[in-house]
Amino acid sequence: MTQPLIEVTDLKKHFPIKKGLLRSTVGHVFAVDGISFSINPGETLGLVGESGCGKSTVGRVVLRLIEPTSGAIKVSGQDIVGIPRGELRPLRRQMQIVFQDPFSSLNPRIRVGDIVGEPLMVHGVGNKQERAERVAKLFNRVGLRPSQMNNYPHQFSGGQRQRISIARALALDPQFIVADEPVSALDVSIQAQVINLMMDLQQERGLSYLFISHNLAVVEHISHRVAVMYLGRIVEYADKKTLFASPQHPYTEALLSAVPLPDPTLRRTKKRVEGDVPSPIKPPPGCHFHPRCPYAEARCKVEPPVLREIGPGHQVACHLR
């Protein structure tokens, strides 16, 4: 069996809350509270959850754009957490990121050709001529014309800007890309274009994706495995078919039940979950989900459930499964 490309173990990120004149720490935001997962080469792990669950933070911590509080992140077997920041640069070639907002992820004052070529410049790849050729090739690959390389970001549509972001992420030929809600800000008909592009690229280049999204349908389409997050923890982790066909965690059930399906003839029994998502500053004790869980028992309020394997490759964090 191939060694996983990315292996994350018990990752935590707690943001201190500072108040007062002397900026003393009065509390923490438990954004990521003990996450473990792995991604094989050429695979996509979909990370789903609603706002405040910490999925975006996970993406940034894995790339060490934000420093983890604790935990291990192994890239091709090498733990990158202990490496001093100054020595991270060569590793960065292997891992890149694509953001959600097509409008603020490109510097408005730099030409798009230079934006895409910048990673090559930073790593001293080739001379000016070679870089320009590479950028032109990338433009073609993502469905843009090299003649547009001299334009500025504001001259492109949202979908085109996402393509530029993808081209930038591909410039250094990485093996792993964190995609943080890459299509959420796009129109539906453009989403399909970008999703197809990302899947084609994965086929061609053997890319791995950590695909972060709140859109379950898109995640189901593009992922091989899926992890569901709630308030900083993974509550369910399985391959796509299993998760969507037979979800075990009550939150996963509620999520799937809540997604409106484009088929008016379906009258589903809806497992509605009440209440709002609690704050990651004061998460409920025990199982974070217990205040909203229709099946919660006494044990759930006290003891946090551990992620256990209940079937081949299927893990759930629930006392009742």
Next chain:
Amino acid sequence: MAPVLEVSGLSTVFHTRRGLVRAVQDVSFAVNAGETLAIVGESGCGKTITALSLMRLVPMPPGEIAAGSVKVDGTDLLKLSDNEMREMRGSKIAMIFQEPMTALNPLLTVGNQIEEMVVLHDKCSREVARKRAVEMLHHVRIPEPDRRAREYPHQLSGGMRQRAMIAMALACRPKVLVADEPTTALDVTIQAQILDLIGDLQREFGTAVVLITHDLGVVAETAKRVVVMYAGRKVEEAPVEEIFARPYHPYMQGLMNSIPRVGSARGLDVAPDERLQEISGIVPPLNDLPPGCAFEPRCTKADARCKTQRPELATKAPDHIAACWLA
């Protein structure tokens, strides 16, 4: 039974530096009491401007409602004076928006804002209005409504703010509720709660709802009739089951084929891992529309006639119209 809302030939334009933008062109539809009509389309199709035109909230200048009529219970809103229209807003026709934080006044408590509405339209005392406000908050299922009424919008979560906005909109029991992407900014579990709430309130009050959205899932679950808009015009209209079963316009077909569906393993007729069908190209700019069919540049079925002649809406099946030469 006569429809409670009757829109006929609505056209709204904007006078801009880049020329005349025809945001809405000749749009007509009708909604009965207690029913939901969904207007679907993507950005640039004119659905939001349509909603704002119904409420006469389009900034004029540079906007202008160039033609048409909007009849609520027989009264044409477009013919009313500004004062008369102000009376109608809230009492006969109300609107809720996508982003509740910007639609609610951050300096007034939630209860205050609802009271304002009630006092204005029902001309009752503050006491009565206050009671009504708390009642409404209770109605929209906000726990501890009397406490919440005294809180400010920023103290509520996104879902609760949306409920508060619904409470404000329905406080005076309007006949028509215009909902512009009311759940797009919300988490999916909260979205489900809000859609359920709107449905329940609709059944209770008999409100006609015009739901603006780009999400076909939401349309399927909440609407009775569907209007599809593209580049400012209506291009298809039918009851919801009919339009999902037999979409005639290539744009609607493209939309339906391009969305991934949850539940490929749950018995829906979709093969997993297949490529999503794309609609190539982008929406045309509204100040520079092509002479023929606006969708032609992106349409896989288009022929020569589509390029030069714009198709009119025609009946393709019982109670199902579409604007396409080749459907």
Next chain:
Amino acid sequence: MSTTVSEARPSAPGFLSEVLYLSRRYPLGVAGALIMVTFVLCAIFADYVAPLDPFSTNARSSLAKPSEVNLLGADMMGRDVLSRIIHGARVSLAVAVGATVLGSGIGAAVGLACGYLGGWFDLIVQRVTEVMDALPLLVMALVITASLGPSLRNTIIAIAIPLVPHVARVIRSNVLALREMPFVEAAKATGMSEMRIAVVHVLPNTLAPLIVLATAQLGSTILTEASLSFLGLGVPEPYPSWGRMLSESAAEYVRTAPWLVIFPGLAISLVVFGSNLTGDALRDALDPRQHD
């Protein structure tokens, strides 16, 4: 949510069409810019534009009314008012531009440092700037010139110093906001050094607000210089200064020779007005959140 914008403005229109476009879109701004340009030209080419020598006194023309010889009249020593105003533009603009560039430059550097270094440095600088901001510009400038002594150089310094905290705060908040932008994160993800990110990505995006701020400040620096000179603490003889022209004539001659007060005052007002108009228009033009 998303706004699908199709191909927007052309990237490189001709110079003339760009000017025409600007004058239709920002008529006030173009008017303001014209005023400023006129004064700048006067300042540069004062020797050629001024009809008479601003320094030569002429007892016979003392307090002469505006006439063919002295278009705007003459002062108590017979010096031509128009020529003094034109030469005065030199001083006013030199001080204004000098002080603004100095103050904005230092302010921008401080703001950038605060935004990037944070921590104790930021905390202390913030408190210092808050104190400085609480004092009126004029009062601070007065104190500085009083202690340093009136001269052209000291006037520039005195007006530049109070500008620093003001500019620093604006730049600092811009920098803080920019550092959170996804395109900066993306640059970090490619392994770019912080220093390089600051120069390539953050700085250019702060320049626009800086330019707008500086242009807007121009007007108030001119006023401050005029006030200082009026009080005798600004630019000394022999440089003609609009402020001093006012102080020399305001009390005694305002009724007998009003042109001595009106025209310098008008000059000050026009330049301040022009710089405000230009600053406003620049701010609108450089605002990325433009819709049609």
